[in-house]
């Protein structure tokens with residue numbers, strides 16, 4: 001097998017490898033170097049990570065599993081220091097690797113403005129995850145201020161993200177208007193206005209003189225003497241291709257590494273791809289052409305024909321609410337005419353530039369609905385005279401084409417480009433939908449890559465799906481939590497963490513709830529999410545709990561309550577039974593019943609009596625069984641080695657231990673567990689949310705069973721040898737579920753949604769992660785493990801729940 | 816039967832919560848909304864008699880704890896497609912002392928019926 005070495009695991013080389021493995025998975029043994037201590041991720045989505053709209057995990061494009069599957073030798077966190085072309089080896093910081101073919105994909109580095117103070121602490125650039133994390137960290141200090149140098153795409157995305165995280169942000173831009181390379185003045189003005197509305201200060205024609213501070217940055221001084229206080233300075237003025245190792249190796253390097261249309265450098269065994277290359281005098285800074293290069297290069301490696309050419313590019317800004325688009329050349333000049341449309345009340349601006357009856361440039365702000373159509377006109381160089389009068393209104397005004405956006409999509413030619421980032425055309429998407437039977441947006445993303453990068457074309461892709469699938473496609477695949485919001489549970493959970501929302505009013509405000517204080521569906525869900533995500537910090541909101549969890553008993557159809565004390569692992573004693581019998585007599589409790597979870601249910605208790613009933617049960621050493629809660633319910637056990645002649649382990653002991661460790665915790669839905677002492681499974685562990693089957697070899701951990709409306713056997717998570725390991729595994733599993741589960745989603749449904757692989761990756765495969773989840777559970781138990789009955793029996797907590805506030809006698813009423 | 820009965824302070828009821836008042840004609844639920852408006856209704860859901868005082872209070876509505884019927888506290892009507900109405904009682908709050916007063920007058924005749 002030929003040895004292929006790749007320097008740089010970035011967006012360009014990632015696409016090369018994907019295409020290569022798709023065409024010929026066994027052609028090369030690949031070694032991949034990356035200076036960053038991680039594999040490939042979607043760099044352009046760092047901005048949503050910065051703003052908190054996405055998590056880093058969501059933008060990872062190649063997981064460890066993926067590299068493993070393709071047998072890529074990963075040397076992440078290791079920089080390549082030299083290429084020895086004579087010996088055909090790459091020299092990494094930790095050793096050499098020989099190559100038959102080599103790809104240089106080192107991308108670029110941010111350009112640092114050569115001013116005094118650029119080395120101070122707190123002066124950073126915006127290129128990778130570490131930069132992003134540094135910004136997130138800096139924004140965590142209340143009242144801190146950021147100065148962003150550079151009002152281009154990167155600078156503005158950084159500014160918007162930092163602002164969303166609560167920083168005071170000023171953008172300094174050298175030229176007269178923002179994004180001057182992509183926008184004209186009018187669009188730049190609208191953009192500025194939009195940013196200022198968000199509380200971002202913008203200074204144009206602002207030239208940075210120096211950065212002040214001792215060891216840390218304190219201020220930025222401009223050429224005109226203005227001084228801006230700053231705790232963080234982000235430099236985003238441009239990029240410089242990373243070409244040092246290529247140049248040192250004697251490859252032809254101009255402004256970047258010179259390549260031909262097959263991406264070959266001046267050494268026929270060495271290729272280059274991405275932002276580090278120069279082709280026909282052109283440099284690259286957006287992903288669309290890089291993906292094009294990647295495809296050509298992957299094909300070339302396996303001997304397939306193809307050649308790269310430079311095409312028109314378009315730009316969008318990924319700042320939610322700032323819709324802009326620009327493409328082509330929109331400078332005015334001899335022989336050019338322009339068409340402008342403005343709607344100031346809507347903040348809409350469109351400008352088209354026409355030359356020789358062809359559209360050559362377009363700038364749009366505020367309403368970019370027709371962007372792709374204009375972009376196609378520019379790229380195809382189609383004559384526009386026939387529609388000259390209405391051109392500016394967009395596609396829907398042309399000829400017979402009706403106003404309906406669906407019809408507009410239907411009318412697009414098969415080769416119309418839908419996804420600019422990945423160069424995916426309409427027929428490729430519709431073809432994949434039909435031939436592969438795709439029905440979800442995610443599936444289309446996986447198979448065609450359309451809308452998987454910057455995501456701005458998601459709407460178009462969805463329209464295509466609706467068109468192709470008809471009613472079978474449900475774009476609202478995300479079901480809103482309830483009528484109060486359009487967000488689904490997953491989004492809400494993610495945003496609570498990302499935006500650090502710590503109270504129900506905060507969640508409702510920040511996530512734009514449509515009602516003033518929610519409803520009976522969303523409030524309990526939010527209350528749970530906040531409890532789970534901010535243990536010890538969030539104060540449980542009783543009024544957002546269902547009555548059962550508010551009064552810690554189960555409401556019955558006649559308005560009375562049932563009371564179930566805990567019996568650890570199903571074990572009780574004469575003393576407890578006596579106390580239960582006494583309570584039943586004293587409060588004239590009509591029904592006493594054994595439950596399926598091995599404990600005793602007292603049914604028909606009057607609400608007023610609850611605190612007194614609890615006081616008596618507490619006195620006998622019993623606590624709430626949480627039989628009313630979305631919480632840990634029971635741990636059912638069989639008798640195990642203590643008594644049973646088949647028993648292999650102390651199943652009762654383990655059951656008791658689990659229950660004593662985990663009681664009191666709240667979960668997305670109820671959690672029932674069981675421990676069986678041998679595979680005969682007397683405790684019925686294989687239909688529980690979590691079950692353990694003891695064997696001679698140890699403990700088999702099961703989960704995701706169901707025995708309610710749905711009946712489902714458990715799945716085996718893993719096997720462990722000791723009781724301690726079993727406990728740690730179960731606790732970590734439940735904590736993962738606590739952090740990911742949607743409210744009221746039982747474990748088996750959660751598993752179905754997230755997949756076994758992700759659960760195993762979090763709690764089985766990685767001991768460190770398992771420990772992490774275990775410890776978070778322990779942390780949350782510090783505040784959760786309190787007996788709610790004891791709190792209320794003493795009359796201290798929530799006493800208003802159990803007494804009428806007033807009594808009006810017959811005499812008073814008759815007055 | 817036109818008297819106002821003092822039943823306690825606004826702060827005796829948790830925000831977005833409810834408490835009961837026992838009367839010879841049956842239990843009355845008294846609600847306090849997020850904005851401190853006070854409403855009173857009969858404590859029986861028009862659907863299957865669930866105790867509305869145990870429900871979740873949101874906006875000026877309560878969701879019944881038994882089967883999630885949503886009832887307007889202002890009119891007593893069930894919201895949404897279902898039909899049904901619970902009796903409402905007049906309340907007033909003294910702006911200085913924040914004492915709630917409840918009137919059984921308007922609906923007194925009805926309560927006897929409902930309490931059966």
Ligand SMILES: Cc1cc2nc3c(=O)[nH]c(=O)nc-3n(C[C@H](O)[C@H](O)[C@H](O)COP(=O)(O)OP(=O)(O)OC[C@H]3O[C@@H](n4cnc5c(N)ncnc54)[C@H](O)[C@@H]3O)c2cc1C
Pocket residue numbers: 007008009010011012013033034035036043044045046047078079080081105106107108126127128154157242245273274275276284285286287288290316318454
């Ligand atoms: C915040 C942000 C937002 C962006 N938004 C957009 C957008 O909306 N649309 C768009 O089209 N483009 C966008 N871009 C640009 C886009 O991300 C880049 O064009 C693209 O990532 C370049 O890909 P690449 O593979 O050439 O380089 P990179 O993705 O930078 O990968 C190069 C990799 O090589 C590694 N490397 C470098 N030198 C060495 C060495 N000597 N040894 C080992 N490893 C080395 C680096 O660590 C890096 O991981 C954005 C960029 C940023 C930073």
Ligand code: FES
Pocket residue numbers: 418419420421422450451452453454455456457458
């Ligand atoms: S245009 Fe960016 S993902 Fe399609």
